[in-house]
Amino acid sequence: MTYREAIDQAIKAWDSIRWHINKSEQSKSAVHVLRLLLKTPGDDKLLRQAIDTFLGTCHEAFNYAGVNYVQLKPTSALYANLDKYIKGANPPLISLPVVASSSSPRPGIPPVAITSALPSVGLSVASSSSSSPAVSSSSPASASSRDTSALLVQISRHQAEWSKIAITDLPTGKHGVYKYTDDNKYADVPRGAVSGLLKREPKIDEQGLRAPEFWALFGAIVMRAPKKFGRCLHCSAAVVHSLVFDPFFDNCEIAVMGSTEYDHYFVCVGSSMGKIRTGLGIAIDVWDSNNPAKPSSTSTHPLAKNFTYWSEAGLEILCPIPTESRAALRLFVKSRFPDRA
Incomplete structure (x- = not known):
C-alpha cells in the first residue's frame, strides 16, 4: 500500500x-x-x-x-x-x-x-x-489552485454553524413545488425582523434583494437565533453574514447568485468578479447541503460552473458585496442589530 x-x-x-x-x-x-x-x-x-x-x-x-x-x-x-x-x-x-x-x-x-x-x-x-x-x-495555475485551497479551508471553518440551519421548504421533485415543514412559520420571523429594520432605511429598502445591507443584516438575525430555520434566502444570508464578519474575506469578492428559473439563491466567492461571473469561483449552497433528503458534510463546490444550479437558465449575480465596503457593512449591522455579537 x-x-x-x-x-x-x-x-x-x-x-x-x-x-x-x-x-x-x-x-x-x-x-x-x-x-x-x-x-x-x-x-x-x-x-x-x-x-x-x-x-x-x-x-x-x-x-x-x-x-x-x-x-x-x-x-x-x-x-x-x-x-x-x-x-x-x-x-x-x-x-x-x-x-x-x-x-x-x-x-x-x-x-x-x-x-x-x-x-x-x-x-x-x-x-x-x-x-x-x-x-x-510562481506558476499562475499553481497560484490559482493555491488561492482556492486557502478559501476552501477558511470557508470550511463556518460549515458547522451553517449546518445548524433546518430547511423548512423541502423539494418535492416538481419544479417550484415544496413541502413546508411545521417549523416554516419560524422562518418568517427573521424575514419580518429585517423588513422592519430596513423600513427605516428607505434608500436601502427600495433596493430590495440587491442591497448588501439586506443580506448582511438578514444573515445576522438568522445566525443569532438559538434555533435556526430557513429557506434558501435565509441560508444565503447566513453565508454572506459569516463571510462579511470574517476579515479573511475582505479582499475576496462575494456575490449572491439568483436563479429565476428555480427561484433559488446561493453564494459565490472568488478572487475577482470576473472569475465569479464565468463560474470559476466557489459556490456555497447551504440550503442544498442541509436538505434532509440528501444531507452533505459540506455546502461548498470548488468550481461553481460544475454546480447543479449554475447551468440552469436565469442565473445572475443578484447582489455583489463590494470589498471596499466590508468595514462599513459590519458597522451597519452592529449599529442596527447590536445583539449580533
Whole structure:
C-alpha cells in the first residue's frame, strides 16, 4: 500500500464511524486538509509533514494556506486510524528532504491553532502573521489552485454553524413545488425582523434583494437565533453574514447568485468578479447541503460552473458585496442589530 493509499484508507475508516456524531472540529479540519493534499499531484512531502504533525512525531504546527494545524489528540479515532494505516504503508515518496523541527516539544498542545497568515500569492488577509504557507509557486495555475485551497479551508471553518440551519421548504421533485415543514412559520420571523429594520432605511429598502445591507443584516438575525430555520434566502444570508464578519474575506469578492428559473439563491466567492461571473469561483449552497433528503458534510463546490444550479437558465449575480465596503457593512449591522455579537 502506498503512503497516499494508506492515508486515504485511514480517512475512509474514520468516515465509516457513523455512530460517532461528535467528531471534533480538530479532526474534521485535519481530514479536510488531508483530502486537499491527496488531490494535489506531486511527491508526498507535504503529506508527510502533515501526518508527522498530526501524529506528534514533529512538534511544529503544519501550515497550509494560512492555517496552522497541530497534533491530533492521541485518543481520537482519526489519530488511531492514521497511526494504524501509516505503519503498514510504504515510505512516502520524497524528492526533497523534509526538515525536522529543532524546537523542543511544547508542554501542552491545543486542540487546534489558527493564525491569519498571509498567503504569498493572490489573497491579502486583514491580519497578518510571520508564518508563511507551506507551498509556494510562481506558476499562475499553481497560484490559482493555491488561492482556492486557502478559501476552501477558511470557508470550511463556518460549515458547522451553517449546518445548524433546518430547511423548512423541502423539494418535492416538481419544479417550484415544496413541502413546508411545521417549523416554516419560524422562518418568517427573521424575514419580518429585517423588513422592519430596513423600513427605516428607505434608500436601502427600495433596493430590495440587491442591497448588501439586506443580506448582511438578514444573515445576522438568522445566525443569532438559538434555533435556526430557513429557506434558501435565509441560508444565503447566513453565508454572506459569516463571510462579511470574517476579515479573511475582505479582499475576496462575494456575490449572491439568483436563479429565476428555480427561484433559488446561493453564494459565490472568488478572487475577482470576473472569475465569479464565468463560474470559476466557489459556490456555497447551504440550503442544498442541509436538505434532509440528501444531507452533505459540506455546502461548498470548488468550481461553481460544475454546480447543479449554475447551468440552469436565469442565473445572475443578484447582489455583489463590494470589498471596499466590508468595514462599513459590519458597522451597519452592529449599529442596527447590536445583539449580533
